[in-house]
Amino acid sequence: MNLNVPTMSEMLAKGETPEILFWVGCAGSFDDRAKKITKALVKILNNCKVNFAVLGAEESCTGDPARRAGNEFTFQMQAMMNIQVLDGYQVKKIVTACPHCFNTLKNEYPELGGNYEVIHHTQLIQDLINTGKLSLEGNQTFNGKKITFHDPCYLGRANDVYEAPRALIERLDAELVEMKRCKTNGLCCGAGGAQMFKEAEKGNKEINLERTEDAIETAANIIATGCPFCNTMMTDGVKNFNKENEIVVMDVAELIANAAEL
Amino acid sequence: MWTILIFSAVTIFSFGLFSINMLKIRKNILLGRDIDRSDNRAERWKTMLLVAFGQKKMFSRPFVALLHLALYSAFVITQIELIEIMVDGFTGHHRVFYESLGSFYTFAISFIEVLSVLAFIATIIFLARRNLLKLPRLNMKELAGWPKKDANLILIMEIVLILCIFTMNGADEVLYGRGGSHVAFEKGHFGFAVSSWFGPLVFDGLTVETLRVLERIGWWGHLTMVFVFLNYLPYSKHLHILLAFPNTYFSNLNAKGKISNMEAVTQEVKLMMDPTADPYAATEPSDAVPQRFGAKDVNDLTWKNLLDAYSCTECGRCTSACPANQTGKLLSPRKIMMDTRDRLMEVGEGGLEDGKSLLGNYITEEEIWACTSCNACVQECPVNIDPLSIIIDLRRYLVMEESKMPTELTGMLTNIENNGAPWQFSQSDRLNWAQEES
Numbered sequence: 001m002n003l004n005v006p007t008m009s010e011m012l013a014k015g016e017t018p019e020i021l022f023w024v025g026c027a028g029s030f031d032d033r034a035k036k037i038t039k040a041l042v043k044i045l046n047n048c049k050v051n052f053a054v055l056g057a058e059e060s061c062t063g064d065p066a067r068r069a070g071n072e073f074t075f076q077m078q079a080m081m082n083i084q085v086l087d088g089y090q091v092k093k094i095v096t097a098c099p100h101c102f103n104t105l106k107n108e109y110p111e112l113g114g115n116y117e118v119i120h121h122t123q124l125i126q127d128l129i130n131t132g133k134l135s136l137e138g139n140q141t142f143n144g145k146k147i148t149f150h151d152p153c154y155l156g157r158a159n160d161v162y163e164a165p166r167a168l169i170e171r172l173d174a175e176l177v178e179m180k181r182c183k184t185n186g187l188c189c190g191a192g193g194a195q196m197f198k199e200a201e202k203g204n205k206e207i208n209l210e211r212t213e214d215a216i217e218t219a220a221n222i223i224a225t226g227c228p229f230c231n232t233m234m235t236d237g238v239k240n241f242n243k244e245n246e247i248v249v250m251d252v253a254e255l256i257a258n259a260a261e262l
Numbered sequence: 263m264w265t266i267l268i269f270s271a272v273t274i275f276s277f278g279l280f281s282i283n284m285l286k287i288r289k290n291i292l293l294g295r296d297i298d299r300s301d302n303r304a305e306r307w308k309t310m311l312l313v314a315f316g317q318k319k320m321f322s323r324p325f326v327a328l329l330h331l332a333l334y335s336a337f338v339i340t341q342i343e344l345i346e347i348m349v350d351g352f353t354g355h356h357r358v359f360y361e362s363l364g365s366f367y368t369f370a371i372s373f374i375e376v377l378s379v380l381a382f383i384a385t386i387i388f389l390a391r392r393n394l395l396k397l398p399r400l401n402m403k404e405l406a407g408w409p410k411k412d413a414n415l416i417l418i419m420e421i422v423l424i425l426c427i428f429t430m431n432g433a434d435e436v437l438y439g440r441g442g443s444h445v446a447f448e449k450g451h452f453g454f455a456v457s458s459w460f461g462p463l464v465f466d467g468l469t470v471e472t473l474r475v476l477e478r479i480g481w482w483g484h485l486t487m488v489f490v491f492l493n494y495l496p497y498s499k500h501l502h503i504l505l506a507f508p509n510t511y512f513s514n515l516n517a518k519g520k521i522s523n524m525e526a527v528t529q530e531v532k533l534m535m536d537p538t539a540d541p542y543a544a545t546e547p548s549d550a551v552p553q554r555f556g557a558k559d560v561n562d563l564t565w566k567n568l569l570d571a572y573s574c575t576e577c578g579r580c581t582s583a584c585p586a587n588q589t590g591k592l593l594s595p596r597k598i599m600m601d602t603r604d605r606l607m608e609v610g611e612g613g614l615e616d617g618k619s620l621l622g623n624y625i626t627e628e629e630i631w632a633c634t635s636c637n638a639c640v641q642e643c644p645v646n647i648d649p650l651s652i653i654i655d656l657r658r659y660l661v662m663e664e665s666k667m668p669t670e671l672t673g674m675l676t677n678i679e680n681n682g683a684p685w686q687f688s689q690s691d692r693l694n695w696a697q698e699e700s
Contacts, residue, residue: 003696005693005696007693024692024695026682026683026684026685026687028695029683029687029691029692029693029694029695030683030685030687030691030692035695035698038695039695042696054693054696055692056692056693057689057690057691057692057693059682059689059692060682060683060689061678061682061683061684063678065674065678065684066674066675066678067521068521068635068654068657069657069661069667069671069674069675070556070654070657070658070659070660070661070662070667071658071661071662071675072524072527072555072556072658072662073527073530073531073662074675074678074679076524076527076528076531077531077534077535077679078678078682080531080532080535081535084535103517103519103520106517107516107517107519107520108520108521108523111523112523112528153634153635153636153637153638154519157518157519157636157637157638157640157641158517158518158519158637159517159518159519160517184322184641185322185583185638185641187585187588187638188585188634188636188638190585190634191634192634192635192636193633193634193635193636194635194671194674195634196684197670197671197673197674197684198631198668198670198671198674199668199670200589200591200632201586201591201592201593201628201631201632202590202591202592202628203586203589203590203591203632204589204590205588205589205590206589207585207586207588207589207634210585210588210589211585
């Protein structure tokens with residue numbers, strides 16, 4: 001299936017304005033695993049005929065890891081440049097599959113003059129289902145499977161989004177099982193605060209292994225996440241315990257795309 | 263007459279000393295940078311009522327929350343009895359409200375007594391948790407020495423306080439039964455819920471004279487403990503009983519994921535990006551010392567960070583929820599708060615120019631680089647303390663003032679600056695995924 005991915009500049013050339021901008025993010029653009037999440041989301045958007053566009057080569061890092069690493073200059077340079085691009089295209093609404101981009105665009109850009117309605121892709125998909133644009137009627141793809149949801153810190157605690165991803169999993173022909181630490185008590189995967197880009201400090205365990213153990217304890221077949229970085233950390237964790245044949249790590253968008261047979 | 267004089271002197275001295283120490287703490291807190299928390303008053307009152315007064319966040323651990331609630335409500339309600347003690351002390355009366363309030367008096371004191379028994383049980387359990395069960399959260403290395411003693415002292419003082427109440431009421435109850443109480447000339451009984459059986463049980467064999475001495479020991483003991491406690495607060499983690507209220511009122515009401523904006527940087531970045539700006543234009547001459555980027559010492563933090571430090575009661579819920587701490591890293595959010603307070607008290611005494619600083623002498627670089635900014639510590643804190651904002655400000659100082667950071671982060675930042683992504687991929691390849699096989 002060919003993906004239809006219009007860019008903002010193409011739309012502008014045709015004199016059109018998309019309803020929503022899909023902010024792909026660095027992981028979604030470059031990381032091989034995360035690219036699959038990006039494509040799954042595009043399949044859903046295409047299927048539901050959502051009028052969207054991406055920035056393509058005009059997109060740049062939101063600055064999240066720079067700010068959390070303590071470099072406010074780099075963060076603000078990135079933010080101001082992105083705001084110029086976004087405002088240039090008169091963007092009003094943004095969807096993203098990365099909770100870090102989501103948090104930064106939603107909470108940190110307004111103070112620098114960038115005001116947009118920002119939603120996480122699980123919220124958009126939930127809306128598509130609620131408005132009848134996407135149907136999961138009679139889906140059996142995950143029949144008999146147990147799925148546990150790992151809360152990304154920047155979606156959950158940082159922005160209080162706990163229900164949208166769960167509501168989507170509950171639409172599947174599968175059982176949602178919770179880890180002992182979930183929602184507000186959810187344990188971090190270990191990637192946030194720029195940790196993704198450095199070795200962990202000296203300790204006695206990797207954080208992603210501690211978290212993967214929580215997931216293994218639920219006897220789930222699938223660990224669902226809503227963040228490309230959590231996905232990487234949990235996938236590594238599963239591999240570390242040699243469980244890659246029993247447990248797969250998937251983004252909620254991938255679960256939905258599979259269930260809708262897209 | 264003498265007792266009234268002694269009482270007045272002790273009371274005035276206690277409140278005076280307490281006020282002086284609290285003013286010192288206020289002065290220390292105001293060493294912090296300004297931050298505006300004057301907005302949204304309705305939301306702030308609501309937060310304070312729910313989190314401090316209603317102890318909402320304590321109830322994520324229900325059993326401990328109930329024990330703590332017993333202690334807290336006993337503490338609050340006992341202040342009613344303290345009012346009577348004050349009036350009696352200044353006027354030389356004995357149980358001045360007994361006659362005028364009638365059966366409500368019996369009810370009020372009984373209520374206090376029941377709560378005090380619950381508080382007594384809670385205190386014993388709390389002592390056991392710390393010293394016998396040795397709960398890991400309450401026995402970490404940052405608590406070695408004074409913090410551990412502080413915690414036990416508070417609990418022991420609470421026990422003494424409660425025992426004084428029951429000695430006072432129990433002895434008076436027996437005295438009344440024999441017609442020897444100062445409330446009335448005839449025999450009678452108060453009918454207090456606990457002392458009406460506790461008193462006869464313990465004090466029955468004693469003479470009227472001994473009972474009167476015991477009753478006075480209880481009365482003065484209670485009063486003395488209250489004053490000792492009051493003046494112990496400014497030196498102790500127990501200050502949270504007062505500061506929990508302002509601290510929750512001034513809570514961060516933004517989404518937890520939002521990190522504070524540095525206005526000074528915004529000005530510079532705007533200037534850099536303004537094509538009409540004249541790079542050679544003379545800036546306004548200013549005598550102001552340029553502000554440090556980020557935080558090296560306590561005066562670089564905001565006053566709310568410093569209020570946070572004084573409000574921390576070292577319960578360690580933050581640290582027990584911290585993913586870095588759980589996996590053996592050096593970081594402990596509780597220690598960040600304790601260090602901030604210790605350094606602030608040191609600065610309050612000896613000033614900032616003592617060659618020491620918060621970062622370096624108290625908090626190490628290894629600690630702050632272990633943080634994942636997951637907000638678990640912020641979520642857990644029962645009085646809305648925010649250790650994460652201190653960690654980020656310390657990182658900002660290291661990176662922007664000293665260019666000190668883990669080497670991989672230098673690479674990550676260079677990539678963002680050069681090609682707009684934390685990895686070395688060309689920005690022009692951002693859309694390549696759309697052409698690849700799915």
